[in-house]
Amino acid sequence: MTPAIQANHLNLFYGTKQALFDVDILFEEKKITALVGPSGCGKSTLLRCLNRMNELIPTCKISGEILFRSENILKADPVELRKQIGMVFQQPNPFPKSIYDNIAYGPRAHGEHDTGKLDTIVENSLKSAALWDEVKDRLHDSALGLSGGQQQRLCIARTLAVSPEIILMDEPCSALDPIATSKIETLITDLKQKYTVIIVTHNMPQATRVSDMTGFMYLGKVIEMDETQTIFVNPAEKLTQHYITGKFG
Amino acid sequence: MSYMDNTTKKRVLREGVIKSIWLATALISAVAVAFILGHVICTALSGFLFNTNWNPTGTPPSYGIAALIIDTLLVTLGALIFSVPLGLATAVYISYVAPPRMRDVVKPVIELLAGIPSVVYGFFGMIVLGSFLQKALNIPSGACWLAASIILGIMALPTIISVSEDALFAIPKDYKEASLSLGVTYWHTISHVLLPAAASGVSAAVILGMGRAIGETMAVMMIAGNAAIIPNPIWNVLSPVRTLTATLGIEMTEVATNSMHYYALFGVATILLLITLLINLTSYWLIKRMQTGSCLPDRMRNWTHSEGMRVAVAAVAGIIVVWFLSAVLGILSAVVITAAIGAWYFGREKISPKFAEKSSFGIIYACTAAVILILAIILWDIFANGLPAISWEFLTGRPKQCGLAGGIFTAIVGTLQLVAGAILITLPIGIGAAIYFTEYSHENLLTRALRIGNDLLNGTPSIVFGLFGFAFFVIYLNWGTCMLAGQICLAFMILPTIIRTTEEALKSVPNSLREASLGLGATQWQTIRKVVLPSAAPGILTGAILSVGRAAGETAPIMFTAVVFSKRFITRDVFDPVMALPYHLFALSTTVPDVTTQHYGTAVVLIALVIAIYLAAIFSRRHFQKKLFR
DSSP states (O other): OOEEEEEEEEEEEETTEEEEEEEEEEEETTOEEEEEOSTTSSHHHHHHHHTTGGGGSTTEEEEEEEEETTEEGGGSOHHHHHHHEEEEOSSOOOOSSBHHHHHHHHHHHTTOOOHHHHHHHHHHHHHHTTOHHHHGGGTTSBGGGSOHHHHHHHHHHHHHTTOOSEEEEESTTTTSOHHHHHHHHHHHHHHTTTOEEEEEOSOHHHHHHHOSEEEEEETTEEEEEEEHHHHHHSOSSHHHHHHHTTSOO | OTTOOHHHHHHHHHHHHHHHHHHHHHHHHHHHHHHHHHHHHHHHHHTTTSOOOEETTSSSOEEOOHHHHHHHHHHHHHHHHHHHHHHHHHHHIIIIISOHHHHHHHHHHHHHHHHSOHHHHHHHIIIIIHHHHHHHHTOSOSOSHHHHHHHHHHHHHHHHHHHHHHHHHTSOHHHHHHHHTTTOOHHHHIIIIIHHHTHHHHHHHHHHHHHHHHHOOHHHHHHSBOOOSOOSSTTOTTSOBOOHHHHHHHHTTTSOTTSHHHHHHHHHHHHHHHHHHHHHHHHHHHHHHHHHOSSOOHHHHHHHHSHHHHHHHHHHHHHHHHHHHHHHHOHHHHHHHHHHHHHHHHHTTTSOHHHHHHHHHHHHHHHHHHHHHHHHHHHHHHHHHHGGGOOHHHHHSOEEGGGTEEOOHHHHHHHHHHHHHHHHHHHHHHHHHHHIIIIIOOSOHHHHHHHHHHHHHHHSOHHHHHHHHIIIIIIISOOOSOHHHHHHHHHHHHHHHHHHHHHHHHHTSOHHHHHHHHHTTOOHHHHIIIIIHHHHHHHHHHHHHHHHHHHHHOOHHHHTTTBOSOOSSOOOSTTSOBOOHHHHHHHHHHHOOSOOHHHHHHHHHHHHHHHHHHHHHHHHHHHHHHHHHO
């Protein structure tokens, strides 16, 4: 078992309000890890620490360390870091550009201007995101014309185009209908062959369907982290049991 | 093709030749029609549109306005060359780079810049910039194209900044997160996602700034030199020029009603209107296009993406900039600056993103600092020279010797009366129209026509309102020069601004709020009154305030309709003329050769009045916002 990324003694404050309490957590490589827990438990906050998106909030203060490739990312350059750790958001957020330009945006920004290579990257990313067949004839149409589910797969493809190691997903299906959701879930399961995926979800069945590992968070603390099977069938903590059986949350 | 023998070839050739002959005859007839039409129109207009000699008082009089049109365009081009980069950089700074505390400093500065009346800019241009240019460049007079362009550029800055800042601010925060999460620098995010996404708003900003420059009268009249000639050579920025608006401003007061000259001036106003119409329609079309389809069609895409096209555009832009810069700063610095820009343009893919970010932000800081510095210099000059003139006597006394001495009490009161009347007339109409546009109307032919009409009214130069008021109220209705005419002209002038800003404010209220209210069973009017209007109030207020400030400082709409040079008593009847601060300053500056403390004192009071209005506005907006977010 190889750790892809791990957090040690992570504390996070928004102004004076503490959102994460001494979090220790380890995510395994090439596995899908789900973070579950009631609203406001800090799972999205934790996720957004891993590629330092929280720093966009001016009042946010973080202490502790997050190790990625045995380096503390809190002291590293966030721009370089985010090339390695991509993110998919709750709301599909394609740029108001063409489908092609959306995918090619990241590679271009990182200095790739060769049209042939870009074409290959775009095609491969769209294929990996199971979107190629639906859009290959209209790559230069606006991405905003796609359906919600297609937009979200486009955003995944856009993340893949930068070839990250880890993909963070912040409730990627919560704005989608069941059919689009199931497509994305299949896609996520396929992704683990090449990528480490960490997914925040509200949806318990989704966690059981897609994830190998599940972490349960409550009030800014990681209560329990284990194989998904174990968490949902035989959790060690009472609190976890109560949550997954729907007694609160 | 072996089966095609010689006879066949000949036959094909013959057919082709015959076809070409018929084509040629067809073309001849088409060309003939075009030529005849063109010749007739040209001949008809050659005395007016294509004639470069404007001399209505000569013998024989000549009414050619080509030189006026070219001068107008040149002055506007010059203004845009430096106000667009400065303005965009400042807008980016305010919306994306500035820490919140700095934003709270810079935004009022921009609003203040917008609030300085055009006649004060003209005064500053005459006294400070003009004499500076005269000494620095060793020219007979500082009143020239360059001076006019600089002043107009400064005046267009607030428009460009605030409109593009609004557009940038409206871009969803999602885009920023999405881009940053791909490991892209913030600057790259701004330049490749956020700015393009706001392209429609930003181009609207530039075009509105352009309209502002073309439509300005007072400042141009005071510093452009007013010689109706085309600069020789055409890039000679030190040549005096005369714009369409200045011609109206100078000659309208001196012309005999219903003379040929009088009608020629209305011809000038028509051309001015047509130009602004063209500008506004272009911007309207541009924005519509970008709103409906954010991607260009394939053919245009290939065209804009081709390397040759880019180089061509860069070359043309480069030549224009070099022209201008070399005339202003000398050849050497122009070459250096152009080389730097060129090096950046062609080397930008090779430099590291980090370096690009640092240097771009550096440029942005510098531009913002320059904008603040401009304001500081203007205010410092006016206040340092004007404050000594301020006394109780000056503020409350009545004018003596036709305003050359004594106080300016009647002018202060007159300005307040004009503004109050204008806002009372325009506010209910403007807010009502905006509510109709955003809340009640569905897109149909009528609303589209109304909206276009409003946009066109917005682009109408202020002098045209004055001209209209003069011809309609003063002459046709025979009211004579009176306060009411001025109030109505000012009201018309600020109406589109009020409608537009109110509309923007209403649109920025999220639809979910409306739906939430309607979902609770509230009626549409209840929803608007209890939910939409309170959320939009700060925006509406800002618009109204900016308009009041603008009306207080405007001279062009009132100078033929409402004001007199000197008046000893406060006006109590709306059908009596008034005295107004901006016109007073204008009249003093243009008729009294020596600069006196009277000038500066009037300028200080005018600015102070505007600032007071603005401060009141800023405070009440803050108050509203606090209430809203608590």
